[in-house]
Amino acid sequence: xxxxxxxxxxxxxxxxxxxxxxxxxxxxxxxxxxxxxxxxxxxxxxxxxxxxxxxxxxxxxxxxxxxxxxxxxxxxxxxxxxxxxxxxxxxxxxxxxxxxxxxxxxxxxxxxxxxxxxxxxxxxxxxxxxxxxxxxxxxxxxxxxxxxxxxxxxxxxxxxxxxxxx
Numbered sequence: 001x002x003x004x005x006x007x008x009x010x011x012x013x014x015x016x017x018x019x020x021x022x023x024x025x026x027x028x029x030x031x032x033x034x035x036x037x038x039x040x041x042x043x044x045x046x047x048x049x050x051x052x053x054x055x056x057x058x059x060x061x062x063x064x065x066x067x068x069x070x071x072x073x074x075x076x077x078x079x080x081x082x083x084x085x086x087x088x089x090x091x092x093x094x095x096x097x098x099x100x101x102x103x104x105x106x107x108x109x110x111x112x113x114x115x116x117x118x119x120x121x122x123x124x125x126x127x128x129x130x131x132x133x134x135x136x137x138x139x140x141x142x143x144x145x146x147x148x149x150x151x152x153x154x155x156x157x158x159x160x161x162x163x164x165x166x
Contacts, residue, residue: 022150
């Protein structure tokens with residue numbers, strides 16, 4: 001339907017859009033800031049992965065949950081479809097008004113960080129053929145209510161494949 005057409009259009013636009021020349025540029029490492037708690041991975045340092053963001057969403061029972069996401073450009077963010085799905089409400093898409101984006105955030109814990117950039121969300125686009133039980137087509141996009149300043153050291157976009165890459 002129309003929803004799928006909009007999703008595909010945005011996805012194709014993003015996939016074939018020219019990357020920001022600074023995409024994928026890691027920030028400076030600050031080893032004094034390493035927080036333990038990563039499972040089967042390595043700890044990141046502050047600003048090391050500026051394209052990584054955190055999405056918070058409020059469920060019907062008033063609890064907040066978090067999910068990871070990636071900055072595609074100053075307005076669009078990529079995440080997993082299961083992150084924008086309200087499983088307790090028939091699998092419906094979580095309303096944009098219940099979502100918040102945080103960039104430049106180093107620790108998941110609640111609390112304001114000086115480098116933190118918060119934006120509200122005004123549109124959520126979940127893959128039309130997403131299947132929760134199989135995690136099939138587990139991809140979604142959301143649009144921020146206002147642009148991110150990608151010139152800040154704590155924010156950056158993730159690199160997308162070139163059109164010629166398989």
